[in-house]
Amino acid sequence: MIKVGIVGGTGYTGVELLRILSTHPEVKLTAITARSDAGLPVADMFPSLRGIVDLAFTSPEETDLTGCDVVFFATPHGVAMSHARKLLAAGVRIIDLAADFRLKDTAEFEKWYGMPHACPDILQEAVYGLVEVNREAIRKARVIGLPGCYPTSVQLGLAPLLGHGKPLVNESMLIADCKSGVSGAGRRASVGSLFAESSDNFHAYGVKGHRHLPEIVQGLKAITGNTREIGLTFVPHLTPMIRGIHSTLYATLRPEASGIDFQSLYEDYYRNDPFVDVLPAGSHPETRSVRASNYLRIAVHRPGNGNTLVILVVEDNLVKGAAGQGVQCLNLMCGLDETTGLKQVPVLP
Amino acid sequence: MIKVGIVGGTGYTGVELLRILSTHPEVKLTAITARSDAGLPVADMFPSLRGIVDLAFTSPEETDLTGCDVVFFATPHGVAMSHARKLLAAGVRIIDLAADFRLKDTAEFEKWYGMPHACPDILQEAVYGLVEVNREAIRKARVIGLPGCYPTSVQLGLAPLLGHGKPLVNESMLIADCKSGVSGAGRRASVGSLFAESSDNFHAYGVKGHRHLPEIVQGLKAITGNTREIGLTFVPHLTPMIRGIHSTLYATLRPEASGIDFQSLYEDYYRNDPFVDVLPAGSHPETRSVRASNYLRIAVHRPGNGNTLVILVVEDNLVKGAAGQGVQCLNLMCGLDETTGLKQVPVLP
Amino acid sequence: MIKVGIVGGTGYTGVELLRILSTHPEVKLTAITARSDAGLPVADMFPSLRGIVDLAFTSPEETDLTGCDVVFFATPHGVAMSHARKLLAAGVRIIDLAADFRLKDTAEFEKWYGMPHACPDILQEAVYGLVEVNREAIRKARVIGLPGCYPTSVQLGLAPLLGHGKPLVNESMLIADCKSGVSGAGRRASVGSLFAESSDNFHAYGVKGHRHLPEIVQGLKAITGNTREIGLTFVPHLTPMIRGIHSTLYATLRPEASGIDFQSLYEDYYRNDPFVDVLPAGSHPETRSVRASNYLRIAVHRPGNGNTLVILVVEDNLVKGAAGQGVQCLNLMCGLDETTGLKQVPVLP
Amino acid sequence: MIKVGIVGGTGYTGVELLRILSTHPEVKLTAITARSDAGLPVADMFPSLRGIVDLAFTSPEETDLTGCDVVFFATPHGVAMSHARKLLAAGVRIIDLAADFRLKDTAEFEKWYGMPHACPDILQEAVYGLVEVNREAIRKARVIGLPGCYPTSVQLGLAPLLGHGKPLVNESMLIADCKSGVSGAGRRASVGSLFAESSDNFHAYGVKGHRHLPEIVQGLKAITGNTREIGLTFVPHLTPMIRGIHSTLYATLRPEASGIDFQSLYEDYYRNDPFVDVLPAGSHPETRSVRASNYLRIAVHRPGNGNTLVILVVEDNLVKGAAGQGVQCLNLMCGLDETTGLKQVPVLP
Missing domain, CATH: 3.40.50.720 (NAD(P)-binding Rossmann-like Domain)
Structure with a gap:
């Protein structure tokens, strides 16, 4: 043990x-x-x-x-x-x-x-504990810096695009419009997180700057093999639910990428990742579909077959966005199957 | 298998x-x-x-x-x-x-x-599938009528009182003030269960009569060994949460029961039941403490050491109040340990 | 002005x-x-x-x-x-x-x-600012002690019974099972009132004793003209909504009151009160039907025509349970019509 | 009358x-x-x-x-x-x-x-009833086509940019990431709008195409005086609250607009509009700040002083997004002050 x-x-x-x-x-x-x-x-x-x-x-x-x-x-x-x-x-x-x-x-x-x-x-x-990106390094790590909840969803949502061999999107104009449940604010007494303040309410915060921005930029750049600079507009929002993050990601295609089948690109990228689920084309993932579980689900859209990609990502901020990913790292560090003890079925409804 | x-x-x-x-x-x-x-x-x-x-x-x-x-x-x-x-x-x-x-x-x-x-x-x-009351009959049953969600919480909340050898409370004046999450209304399209109708709202229903009333009365009477008639006022309420039932039960002590230690009575009654948890004296169980799990928690109060007992019971209406209790019955019917496959830890927060 | x-x-x-x-x-x-x-x-x-x-x-x-x-x-x-x-x-x-x-x-x-x-x-x-009970005294008062949110709903729910010329119910065995929205806990940072703690959750509190209990007892006794002692079991609960109190009140009829038409009794009692609305027989008031308004609605039930009365009362805890009732007092103290500035229509949905 | x-x-x-x-x-x-x-x-x-x-x-x-x-x-x-x-x-x-x-x-x-x-x-x-844009035409209209809830927030959020004399942003790459309360789905029985489906949950919908997209595009184009084509990516999301829309709008600055003071631009544009409130620089409007009222609040951000503008807009979808704007039109059509009967104070909390 x-x-x-x-x-x-x-x-x-x-x-x-x-x-x-x-x-x-x-x-x-x-x-x-x-x-x-x-x-x-x-x-x-x-x-x-x-x-x-x-x-x-x-x-x-x-x-x-x-x-x-x-x-x-x-x-x-x-x-x-x-x-x-x-x-x-x-x-x-x-x-x-x-x-x-x-x-x-x-x-x-x-x-x-x-x-x-x-x-x-x-x-x-220290190794950055984003398993699907750094799996091998994590196996050998002595110290893991576990990704934040937003960064996990944004990086895994964009990794197939930015980790591709050739540039596919304009990396200097990425947008991450992210929505988090209130548990992301932690179990600290604060007026803004009171039920009577945050229920039946919705707002953005930290538009000027948020701690997760440099972390995401660092991670995305690493995913490109540090070959390209990243320009990201990151807008987090507080949404009246306990758990869950929904990241809506926008990227502008480069002309030379116009013929790519992005659905396949994503499915291939995550083919061997037990906790990342690329939904069928046309899907809209719901945060509750991963509630209390370590799964992260992604849907890829290209509205009107235009040059804007819309990537939808959901995770449970406390599981894949924190504790669950931590246990996933633990499993790897200890030579266990990555999914050991992490097979809790999402709770729906 | x-x-x-x-x-x-x-x-x-x-x-x-x-x-x-x-x-x-x-x-x-x-x-x-x-x-x-x-x-x-x-x-x-x-x-x-x-x-x-x-x-x-x-x-x-x-x-x-x-x-x-x-x-x-x-x-x-x-x-x-x-x-x-x-x-x-x-x-x-x-x-x-x-x-x-x-x-x-x-x-x-x-x-x-x-x-x-x-x-x-x-x-x-058919055997009534209230495990903690009918365990032995369930083991041998071919047909189980599984208790409703409200009836499970009310019966298990009152069983230690009504199943006692001597009459302890006035069985003709019992009150069950019950509050249920909206999933209890099922996954049927209905205006009353819409988010915009039932969120930020609270109301009673069925005060005139509810299908669970005769079921509870039948069950409580059975718990007394069919020795006493039951008079129950049952008022269900809809509360804006997905899962969970909180039953607040009121019983009037008979004078001869005044000296009883009800905390011990409850603890003893459920000593060998793995899914019923009698909380320490003075507790107020929360529905989320059993969310997505098969546990049911009970607290016993006697305000001001008077002659009214207040019993607080929480369960997840979809688990101990339905599917979980069903699996508990399955386990018993198949000779398995009662807890097999039912050890999901409650999801909090 | x-x-x-x-x-x-x-x-x-x-x-x-x-x-x-x-x-x-x-x-x-x-x-x-x-x-x-x-x-x-x-x-x-x-x-x-x-x-x-x-x-x-x-x-x-x-x-x-x-x-x-x-x-x-x-x-x-x-x-x-x-x-x-x-x-x-x-x-x-x-x-x-x-x-x-x-x-x-x-x-x-x-x-x-x-x-x-x-x-x-x-x-x-000081005059206790429960308008429907103390209207004339309030007109002349220099100091108003405004009732608490729970006490307003409980007292107005029981006043027609206890203020009647003859004893109608057993005043020593009253029960008030009350459910409040979280704004009742105030705008103070506290862990228990966080969204992630109180959303999708329901629990009782203060069963052992709550500050509003002596206030209610004092008020109910006054309503009887200080002719009878009051025995009240008061159980407040926290429900995941911002505003609203729903009080479910239980009273046991005295045999001599069995023939009374309680629907008429209530309607008559509140006939001239602009903010108290006695609903038609068989109704279940919803807290949202008074949201953000000074109205209080009451329904009277006698299940199975038995000897237990069930009174359902809803109010907005911040309006009729606090600020609105305060303005109602102000109007009376200043010789204005009681409804001046208080005619906000409830917000539904 | x-x-x-x-x-x-x-x-x-x-x-x-x-x-x-x-x-x-x-x-x-x-x-x-x-x-x-x-x-x-x-x-x-x-x-x-x-x-x-x-x-x-x-x-x-x-x-x-x-x-x-x-x-x-x-x-x-x-x-x-x-x-x-x-x-x-x-x-x-x-x-x-x-x-x-x-x-x-x-x-x-x-x-x-x-x-x-x-x-x-x-x-x-017919006149399109977006008051702040079409006020004079509305005064004389016999038929008003009232804007949809999303279109109101998106158009008023972008109007100061697109209605400017000179091109300020890249009109072909606009993004509207919108979040709506569930009342926007109407009072029709549908499974997706049930409390147990939409509470504690968040998801996008209609990414492939939504009826409000052509309406918004038509409106934005009109705001440019039909001088420019509009390319808009519109992603609506369902958020677990009753009322409220929060639109997060992204626009890319043209180089020649880099020196503009956008805070002033917005304040000037809406200086005479009683229901549009441009918040101080750095603000994050909350949907509850307009709950049950006809106000719409806007905040303008330019993170890192870069070339992406982020516009945050909140409205009550049932008021400024529907009934309230309708009454605003009625007032204008009947020669009344635009605010007549519409001065309800937002309900917070």
């Missing part, structure tokens, strides 16, 4: 990790830390786990995680990087669900997250 | 059966019928099942179910009873999620469901 | 007062205070009021309210009573939307609100 | 007309027809109107509308055009909330609505 620890188990990605890992056949949960709730049985905070998770939260200071095989950080930005060196030295592998190991450029990290990076050397070693 | 057929797979209890049975380790789905959608792949109607359920719907007339071990009816009232005799003759066991085999009194059935009963002899044989 | 000030304009009852008063033909808003947002234009916090309310929030310390005719307190408990004496001395009348002037028994106030009462003499003078 | 009739009063635009017109100071409602509900009091179907609208629905065949000054059609497509000639002959003016008088090209109409046009001559006379 793989001994797993979780640092920061009281947020939504934490409880989602617990939901998935508690039934993972090869994992033994050994510790869950939570500074302000140390001593509290996990199931007292999350009654959904009564009889399923018997652990109590422990104080991070008094918890020795060096005996774990893998430690997840489901913490605010800045925590994982402060613990990484010690854990790595003890042979523990790290999967960070926050942003500490995403942006390779430490200046960019500091600009968007407002703190210097604590361990640039480890950052350079 | 147990060969299972489903008659009527296009409603919410149907797709929920598919979600659960598709990962049940001892079950092989062999047929799913749907009159108006024959020929359609199941996953085309429910994309959540893409790659998980490969069957297509078939026409009920052209589908031979006599090779099944067990057949579920997730159909409107009246269908199961018209097929029961033939299937039983072929050695197939039946689990009906509709009302054909619930009410033992055929006059009551006819009054509430507007049709004569097609097979009163089979009705008499 | 009546000069009106609002103390504490940043909560939901505050913005609702602004919505109503901004179009009230006889009112001039002169000041809106908000300690932590002093200087901020009201419409910057609530864009719904752009072009409608031109005032900015001011600091309570630097705002002279003594020139107002009436001041509303839409503040936490404890604020109104600390300002009352000074304002009254200046001839300003007070309408408190919090609890400072509701409970006549200062020991009860201290028990439930955790602070001593600052001005018991003014408390004794 | 202006005598007004409504044909088809049972849908959401119908009841919204009733909500607005019932308090309009210059209007007298004289008839409301509804084929299948003739005889039913309006307030029996919509209890929100109890005591407010005293009319009953009447049969369209037996209702003489020729005595009206203005008749609204809140009917399915095809109804208004079959009644138009007779009403016009009687001197009645017509405001059609459906599509009969929107598309000037009858071939386009037939293609998208599947029926030949019944009165092309009247169609040519």
Whole structure:
């Protein structure tokens, strides 16, 4: 059994990790830390786990995680990087669900997250945990910087276009119009995330700039083999649902790509990826079709056979956009089948 | 492997059966019928099942179910009873999620469901599938009349009181104030169940009389060993959520029961039931704590140590209130552990 | 024009007062205070009021309210009573939307609100602003303790029974099963009121004891002319909608009341009340039928012609349950028609 | 008083007309027809109107509308055009909330609505009721084809750009990513609009082609003075809220427009329009900020000062997107102030 620890188990990605890992056949949960709730049985905070998770939260200071095989950080930005060196030295592998190991450029990290990076050397070693793009590197990684929820959907939605051998679209004029459920804002008390504020309401935010923009741009550029610059307009919106991200992506075809069969291109690209599902032509994926599961579904449209491609992508932001992708990485890092413990069927309705 | 057929797979209890049975380790789905959608792949109607359920719907007339071990009816009232005799003759066991085999009194059935009963002899044989009350009879049953969603929560909420050796409460003045998510109304197009009608809205219905009332009364009376008459005021309400039932039950203590420790009474009553969870004293169960799972949670209150007991019960109406309890019965009927294939962790948030 | 000030304009009852008063033909808003947002234009916090309310929030310390005719307190408990004496001395009348002037028994106030009462003499003078019960006293009042949202619906739902000349029901065994939208919890950041916590979820709270219980009991007793003791079981629930309270009330008939026509009793009781609407027999009021309006609708049921009455009551918790009833009091206190400025049509859907 | 009739009063635009017109100071409602509900009091179907609208629905065949000054059609497509000639002959003016008088090209109409046009001559006379663009023509119109909900938001969002004297953006590559509440689908029983289908869910639809696309293109082209061709990618999405449309519009700047102050451009364009509100730079409008009101709010963004403009537009689809804009037209046609009876304050929360 793989001994797993979780640092920061009281947020939504934490409880989602617990939901998935508690039934993972090869994992033994050994510790869950939570500074302000140390001593509290996990199931007292999350009654959904009564009889399923018997652990109590422990104080991070008094918890020795060096005996774990893998430690997840489901913490605010800045925590994982402060613990990484010690854990790595003890042979523990790290999967960070926050942003500490995403942006390779430490200046960019500091600009968007407002703190210097604590361990640039480890950052350079870290592997970006976008499985369908980086699978082989993840197998060998000691540190995973797990993609954000928006970046996962945008990158996987555009990867078949940008990862193609020849340029297909105008990479300098990409648009990602993304809609997220409110759980993406986390389990922090804030007025904007109150039911009475965000129910029966819809709005954009962060149009001027959002932390996920540089991450997506870095990732898309990497997908082109760093051969092309990326110009992306990214507009996130808050939508009144708990879980789910729907990304609507717009790309302008290059004239030389006009004859391509994009449906086939996408199907071929993801043929061997168990969690990415390219829907039949003409489909409109629904977020609920992946609710509480690790699947991500994509539909490719070319309205009026014109030169604008419209790519529709849905994922559960807490699963494929966070905890599930983390477990997918864990499986790869531990030599397991990628789908182990991740076959939860989406909950519909 | 147990060969299972489903008659009527296009409603919410149907797709929920598919979600659960598709990962049940001892079950092989062999047929799913749907009159108006024959020929359609199941996953085309429910994309959540893409790659998980490969069957297509078939026409009920052209589908031979006599090779099944067990057949579920997730159909409107009246269908199961018209097929029961033939299937039983072929050695197939039946689990009906509709009302054909619930009410033992055929006059009551006819009054509430507007049709004569097609097979009163089979009705008499049928076992009411409320597992925690009828477990042993279910093991040996050929026909199961599965409880309705409201009746499951109300009966399990009151069973420890009414099943006690001595009378504890005034059985003639029970109140069940029940709140259900909208999926309880089924996947039928109807104005009242539209999002724009039922969102941001709350109302009671059926106060004058509801089909579940005679079923609950029959069940509660049976729980008393048919020793006492039941007087129940049952008020169902529609609440703007997809899944979940919350039943708030009120019972007046008899003076001689005043000294009883009701928390212990409930804990003892359900000590060996894997899916019924009696919460610690003072708790308020949330419907989401059982979302998409077969658990039912109960809290017992006695405000001000007075003579009114308040019992709070939550379940997922589509799981413990329908498909999940059906699979629980299947497990018992087939000699499996009751929890086989039913250990889905509740989805929170 | 009546000069009106609002103390504490940043909560939901505050913005609702602004919505109503901004179009009230006889009112001039002169000041809106908000300690932590002093200087901020009201419409910057609530864009719904752009072009409608031109005032900015001011600091309570630097705002002279003594020139107002009436001041509303839409503040936490404890604020109104600390300002009352000074304002009254200046001839300003007070309408408190919090609890400072509701409970006549200062020991009860201290028990439930955790602070001593600052001005018991003014408390004794204060009039409980339940218009349909206390209309004449309100006309002459200097200080109004406005009823809570739950208490308004429960008291108006039971008043025709308890205010009758002869005892009709068992007053010691009343039950109020109440369901509130999440705006009732206020515009305070709290985890429990987050969208991701309270959407698609339903639960009871405060079964052990809730601040509104003593208020309701006091009010019901007063409605009986203080001739009878009240025994009430009050169970509030949180329901995933923004606005609206649905109270389901249960009362046991006394044998001598069995022949009464309760439909007529209710219709007669409220014949002259413009905001209370007794629905036709057999109705089920919906909370949305009063959304964003000052109406309260009631339906009276007697299932099976038995001895349990079921009263269904709906109101908008922010209007008839708070700001709207406050303006109704204002109108009466200022000699206006009770409906002035309160004729907003409910918003459906 | 202006005598007004409504044909088809049972849908959401119908009841919204009733909500607005019932308090309009210059209007007298004289008839409301509804084929299948003739005889039913309006307030029996919509209890929100109890005591407010005293009319009953009447049969369209037996209702003489020729005595009206203005008749609204809140009917399915095809109804208004079959009644138009007779009403016009009687001197009645017509405001059609459906599509009969929107598309000037009858071939386009037939293609998208599947029926030949019944009165092309009247169609040519009809004025497109987009007030802020066609105000003067509306004043003199006998027939109004009221814009669809999406088209209103998209056209008003782009009008300052496309109506400018000089070309500012690439008109052949416009993108409208629109999100609508479920009431936009109407009050028809359909599975896709059920609460259990559309709650906690988000998806696009009609990407291949939507009826509003040719209407928007026609309108935008007209705004350019028919000087330029329009290329628009229009992707509508269904979002789990009752009311509201949020349109996120993307336009690529022409190099020569790079120096323009777009905030000022928008503010100037709408300076005299009482219902269009250009928010301060950097804002993100929320749909709830216009809920149940006739306002439309716009924010203009130019992320990173690049060459992509992002325009955010919110409206209430049933008010400014339908009934409210209809009343705005009525006011203009009858020589009233445009805002008469339309000053309802948005309902927030």
